[in-house]
């Protein structure tokens with residue numbers, strides 16, 4: 347589901363990835379969404395969490411390790427929301443308007459507004475059904491794309507860091523830039539698409555400075571499999587979009603990732 351924290355539901359908990367879970371009350375059921383492995387959802391993977399007996403794993407990452415007692419994994423689905431819609435259909439559960447908005451948000455966000463190569467006829471069919479029956483897409487999209495002034499100022503600073511070298515585009519954001527604009531790290535969520543939109547860019551690399559590591563987002567235009575590059579550094583994702591949490595400062599991370607991507611591009615061209 348499209349949420350950034352653990353969400354209590356009627357019979358258990360639904361969690362999405364990005365290491366937000368510190369602890370949860372004991373429950374019988376855990377539904378994990380959009381996370382390739384269980385350690386993606388914990389703040390501290392060695393924290394001795396007491397897991398419920400029943401875990402349901404709903405995901406579309408190729409790298410998913412099937413950690414659930416039930417695994418609904420489909421790497422051809424555009425998004426976890428696409429799989430969830432299918433589950434609703436199979437179970438004949440009525441979709442409420444709030445659920446429809448959530449599902450549409452997931453489809454829209456994960457396909458970059460229905461333009462990334464993961465957009466399939468299934469994705470569009472589901473989106474069409476949601477629009478026909480439940481939602482007004484313009485209102486939902488307006489909410490998704492709403493930007494703060496400070497976030498937009500930050501964007502202009504980040505765009506100014508763009509460099510292009512042989513089809514590889516890089517850009518970065520530092521903690522200082524965020525502080526200067528009084529923005530938040532969450533404002534940078536879709537910035538990488540601006541880099542990927544540049545016509546010469548085959549691979550886009552967006553680095554985000556964190557307290558003691560660097561978060562790297564990778565996007566590919568089809569030629570290289572960025573999931574493979576990311577996995578070398580303990581990250582992962584999809585062939586055309588992947589991420590890494592690199593335990594090095596930004597400059598060092600930039601060097602390492604540039605080298606790895608360049609090597610991958612060379613291997614393909616030779």
Ligand SMILES: [Mn+2]
Nearest residue numbers: 380425426456
């Ligand atoms: Mn996803």
